[in-house]
Amino acid sequence: MELLLNITIYLPILGVLAILATRNDQAIRWIALFVTTATFALSIPLMLNFNAATSDVAHYVTESGSLIGGLDIKYIVGLDGLSLLLFMLTTFMGPIVVLSAWESVKKHLGGFYSMLLILQTGSLGVFASLDMVVFYIFFELTLIPMYFLIGIWGGSGRIEATIKFFIYTLVGSLIMLIALLFLGFHAGDAINAGVFTSDWRLISGPEYHIGLVEQTYMFLAFALAFCIKVPLFPFHTWLPYAHTEAPTAGSVVLAAIMLKMGTYGLIRFALPIFPNAVIAFAPYLAALAVIGIIYGALVAMVQKDVKKLVAYSSVSHLGFVVLGIFALNTMSVQGAIIQNINHGLSTGALFLIVGMIYDRRHTRMISEFGGLSSVMPVFAVMFMIATFSSIGLPGLNGFVGEFLILMGAFNSDVLVSNWFAIIATLGVILAAVYMLWMFQRVMFGPVTKDENKILKDLNAREIGLLIPVMIFIVWIGVYPSYFTGFSEVQVEKILDQSLEKSETVLLNSRSEELPQWAGKFYDVTTDMAATLTNSEK
Amino acid sequence: MELLHDINLYLPGTIIAIAGLVVMMLSAFNADHKTVYWTSILFTAVALVRSFADLFVTQTEVFHNMAAVGGIASFGTFIILTGTLFTLLLCYDYFEKVGNYHSEVYAIILFATVGMVVLATATNLVTVFLGLETMSIALYVLAGVVKSDKRGIEAALKYFLLGAFSTGFFLYGIALLYGAAGSTSLADIGAVTEKGLIYWAGVSLLLTGFFFKVSAVPFHMWTPDVYQGSATPITGYMATAAKSAGFISLILILSRALDTSVEQWSEVFKVIAVLTMVFGNIIALVQTNVKRMLAYSSIAHAGYILVGLAAGTPEGYTAVQFYLFAYTLMNIGAFGVIAYYERYKGADLTELDNYAGLGFEKPLMAVVLSIFLFSLAGIPPLLGFAGKYLVFAAAVQADMILLAVIGVLTSAAAAFYYLRVMVYLFMKPAVKDIKLAPVGGIYTSVIVILALLTVVLGVMPWTIADILATF
Known part of the structure; x- marks a missing residue:
């Protein structure tokens, strides 16, 4: 199985070699489809063999010796409860993305599919790596293909959009790199006999404690990188550009997979490693998340361009995920994890659908459409399911995640005020408003434009690529426990362990040794640890 | 006998010196381009193999403790010879197509290399000076080697005047340090315990001389003009091999002679490093000429290297050596591709505007250039990232977190100008109908090999790092 995991990760990049050796356009498409489908097929046993009862222990671990003398950096990949579903989502979206570009991408096909496949390997590596330096390498590796995907195959404003995307993300992750280096040396001194270590399992383990001041700085650096990637308000400004200008396939990958690296990073790295800082900053980040929910929804409401509307709805939806993470209880974090998947499916589907209509009309303006449901009935059904899923209609997947997150936020010990959850709930209503309004303007009413009367309904390829997504949208909606079950044990363990760690650190800190701001911020003088334990019981 | 024994130990430098003489003789007897080309490559390759073998020998000193063999010195030689070999390989096509072939070019490159090897292995300030001057004088000539190009002549003159000026500082520093230590040997200077005014003045002047040579801000003024004016493969050679020689020599001096005053010079290096990174990158942002942009980027890279030196720790020195090696491979590659685009008569193809649409015209070269530029920007998993990571x-590790943060922020800014080249290559439509001259198989394969090394060694950086760890 270890070998299978590695093959799954690197098969796409091997496919690039095959594509580069091919000159025939049709052959390139089929190779890309074959490689991504094979990757998905190979990844299925990883999910079926996964033992959810021990999801806190990484499965299928490959571990090398120290790679660079003097620094204990190892190649460690494996899957655990946090990463399994996202890993599967990535392999699942692979063939769908390839199919979505089948007819719409006409120039430089070899380059296009090579970039998609490199991106695939990079994303799989991000979710599978358990060494932080290896994680960082994969995290950055995904930038290069996305840069070209947007820049070469994007819309008219693509150059500005792609550079903004690249530099924005790079700044965040480079600052994280410094924090990561510091963390590695610090952890090395504490638990690895003075040798730099970046093994996540060691660093996130219960024996390793970090002082309050160091935690603050490192948490801020990590949070900056991941919040830019998510993107959390106010770091979201690169997203609408990138989404709107990217080709359909690029938007889908961006929404379904790359944004998840941010929320995934927060769960995997911030929660277990910097517990005190997470608890202390949780209300602030949750506040930003709530602002993002409302702001994204309001801006989405006034968009004239369907794709931009979906892009801003992403800002809103990912606000829920971040809120769930920082509500810091099992229910909300579980909700965040499943909402990651839901958003990938529903927004991915919406981008696919927008791409299909754009292929036909070469415009995405809402005002150009109207009454499409009578012309394209199959399309209307697909669009409706995706829209309902995005709104969070009960019975579809979106409901599960949002419900868990909001429940968690209501019961949160860290977010003392209920207003976080109340305002966030408002976001759900707003989502219904902007999505349904858009749907009504595009699909219902009389067909006003002559061009729209002759639009062809979806062809077999398009239906074929949407059906699997729809299956999961319904499946997660009616039977969520199968999917949430994968991460439950690990989330509980991480939260318990973090709480324990944060108490130990607080008990061991002396206010006179801390700078004044840290003493105040973490409230070292009063016994915060004790209150937390009590409220937990 | 001891001399022969030492010469045997010091074989890489000796081989190159002999090669220089042989090539000079060949050109005196009107040998054709091919003969001269292959002769110099053959000799350099042999020396390179030997210098690689030297990486694994025990470290000793030769010629009455004037030069070192093994360890850092040999790795320096290895970097320099790698740079030289790749430059020489690119020269044939370039000078054939540009049409300004003079057989002296090869001899002068080899003589410059001798100077660099001496500089990078010197353990005595006298040998340092000897190497530095041999290298510099050869480089002054190389800068102006295309005699018909006015900018080349200007570059040569500027380089010569400023170089001579900096040599003054350097020599004065040596003299003062001799006054303080009573010896020019690095080990003896390292043993000085009474550090008076003479000592500090000597140290400052010596370091100033080095800052000139490695083009650290504010001593960088000559760099952009010289780099832009010189023939492109030669620019690549100056930016990599010459710079590596300077930095390796600096490591030897810092670690052997100035180890006891690390607190003081470390502060200086921090300031210079920040200035160099910030200015180099910011000025590179606004360049519209690719060659000039790479000149400023090479200044910025000197800044990152200075960060490693400022740490003043063995880890820092190791990181710097790795960085120099990485930098040599990717920069020669980048200049090689630019030289390739340049070989079109009638327009200055180093202007960024002319790159529009070339990416899909000649995909191989454009992809390879992208690899080099991403690597220079420090994006994983390429070699440049491994270098930056270690630095x-x-x-x-040396608790210079602020310096590291400034470093990464400037390298994020740097990504912008590297990305811009790719924007022109791939994302803008062609404006001019540019017919690039066809290129020989050797040229293409050399560039591709460099790109492969950038990727493969980037994925497996331990192949180099493990060797460095044994020093």
């Missing part, structure tokens, strides 16, 4: 790790 910043050394800085963080």
Whole structure:
């Protein structure tokens, strides 16, 4: 199985070699489809063999010796409860993305599919790596293909959009790199006999404690990188550009997979490693998340361009995920994890659908459409399911995640005020408003434009690529426990362990040794640890 | 006998010196381009193999402790010879197509290499000076080697005047240090305990001389003009081999002679490093000429290297050596591709505007150039990232976190100008109908090999790092 995991990760990049050796356009498409489908097929046993009862222990671990003398950096990949579903989502979206570009991408096909496949390997590596330096390498590796995907195959404003995307993300992750280096040396001194270590399992383990001041700085650096990637308000400004200008396939990958690296990073790295800082900053980040929910929804409401509307709805939806993470209880974090998947499916589907209509009309303006449901009935059904899923209609997947997150936020010990959850709930209503309004303007009413009367309904390829997504949208909606079950044990363990760690650190800190701001911020003088334990019981 | 024994130990430098003489004789007897080309490559390759073998020998000193063999010195020689070999390989096509072939070019490159090897292995300030001057004088000539190009002549003159000026500082520094230590040997200077005014003045002047040579801000003024004016493969050679020689020599001096005053010079290096990174990158942002942009980027890279030196720790020195090696491979590659685009008569193809649409015209070269530029920008998993990673790790380990943060922020800014080249290559439509001259198989394969090394060694950086760890 270890070998299978590695093959799954690197098969796409091997496919690039095959594509580069091919000159025939049709052959390139089929190779890309074959490689991504094979990757998905190979990844299925990883999910079926996964033992959810021990999801806190990484499965299928490959571990090398120290790679660079003097620094204990190892190649460690494996899957655990946090990463399994996202890993599967990535392999699942692979063939769908390839199919979505089948007819719409006409120039430089070899380059296009090579970039998609490199991106695939990079994303799989991000979710599978358990060494932080290896994680960082994969995290950055995904930038290069996305840069070209947007820049070469994007819309008219693509150059500005792609550079903004690249530099924005790079700044965040480079600052994280410094924090990561510091963390590695610090952890090395504490638990690895003075040798730099970046093994996540060691660093996130219960024996390793970090002082309050160091935690603050490192948490801020990590949070900056991941919040830019998510993107959390106010770091979201690169997203609408990138989404709107990217080709359909690029938007889908961006929404379904790359944004998840941010929320995934927060769960995997911030929660277990910097517990005190997470608890202390949780209300602030949750506040930003709530602002993002409302702001994204309001801006989405006034968009004239369907794709931009979906892009801003992403800002809103990912606000829920971040809120769930920082509500810091099992229910909300579980909700965040499943909402990651839901958003990938529903927004991915919406981008696919927008791409299909754009292929036909070469415009995405809402005002150009109207009454499409009578012309394209199959399309209307697909669009409706995706829209309902995005709104969070009960019975579809979106409901599960949002419900868990909001429940968690209501019961949160860290977010003392209920207003976080109340305002966030408002976001759900707003989502219904902007999505349904858009749907009504595009699909219902009389067909006003002559061009729209002759639009062809979806062809077999398009239906074929949407059906699997729809299956999961319904499946997660009616039977969520199968999917949430994968991460439950690990989330509980991480939260318990973090709480324990944060108490130990607080008990061991002396206010006179801390700078004044840290003493105040973490409230070292009063016994915060004790209150937390009590409220937990 | 001892001389022969030492010469045997010091074989890489000796081989190159002989090669220089042989090639000079060949050109005196009107040998054709091919003969001269292959002769110099053959000799350099042999010397390179030997210098690689030297990486694994025990470290000793030769010629009555004037030069070192093994360890850092041999790795320096290895970097320099790698740079030289790749430059020489690119020269044939370039000078054939540009049409300004003079057989002296090869001899002068080889003589410059001798100077660099001496500089990078010197353990005595006298040999340092000897190497530095041999290298510099050869480089002054090389800068102006295309005699018909006015900018080349200007570059040569500027380089010569400023270079001579900096040599003054350097020599004065040596003299003062001799006054303080009573010897020019690095080990003896390292043993000085009474550090008076003479000592500090000597140290400052010596370091100033080095800052000139490695083009650290504010001593960088000559760099952009010289780099832009010189023939492109030669620019690549100056930016990599010459710079590596200077930095390796600096490591030897810092670690052997100035180890006891690390607190003081480390502060200086921090300031210079920040200035160099910030200015180099910011000015590179506004360049519209690719060659000039790479000149400023090479200044910025000197800044990152200075970060590693400022750490003043063995880890820092190791990181710097790795960085120099990485930098040599990717920069020669980048200049090689630019030289390739340049070989079109009638327009200055180093202007960024002319790159529009070339990416899909000649995909191989454009992809390869992208690899080099991403690597220079420090994006994983390429070789440049491994270098930056080690340098910043050394800085963080030495508690210079602010310096590391400034370093990464400037390298994020740097990504912008590297990306812009790719914007022109791939994302803008062609404006001019540019017919590039066809290129020989050797030229293409050399560039591709460099790109492969950048990727493969980037994925497996331990192949180099493990060797460095044994020093």
